[in-house]
Amino acid sequence: MAKVYHYKGCSTCKKALAWLDGKGVAATRIDLVATPPDAATLKDLWKRSGEPLQRFFNTSGESYRAGGFKDRLATMSDAEKLAALAADGKLVKRPILDLGKSVKVGFKEAEWAEGVGA
Numbered sequence: 001m002a003k004v005y006h007y008k009g010c011s012t013c014k015k016a017l018a019w020l021d022g023k024g025v026a027a028t029r030i031d032l033v034a035t036p037p038d039a040a041t042l043k044d045l046w047k048r049s050g051e052p053l054q055r056f057f058n059t060s061g062e063s064y065r066a067g068g069f070k071d072r073l074a075t076m077s078d079a080e081k082l083a084a085l086a087a088d089g090k091l092v093k094r095p096i097l098d099l100g101k102s103v104k105v106g107f108k109e110a111e112w113a114e115g116v117g118a
Helices: 011-023 039-049 062-066 069-075 078-087 109-116
Strands: 002-006 027-031 096-098 103-105
Touching (some): 002 011, 039 103, 062 069, 096 109, 103 109
Parallel strands (some): 002 027
Antiparallel strands (some): 002 096, 096 103
């Protein structure tokens, strides 16, 4: 079964969840803020996504700005980035769709449709 990491206060997440429901795709829903994934889970998601680790950062969020990540990311190790993401669910780009074989970061309808075969 698919997993969706989301934040209930996020309008893009609400749109993505409604899209999944409309396509009849069953997915376990995990609230990124209430239960943020640990660094090992994030590392696994990152590796399966094929995306750069920076793509997992919510660059438009308050946590990103407040933490000065725009200036810090370039000099942080992968372990430091993963630890920062694990420490603050609001720092994580959302939603994340975990399909097992692949992971989609952010809601792009065409990518999600390809991933779920819709």
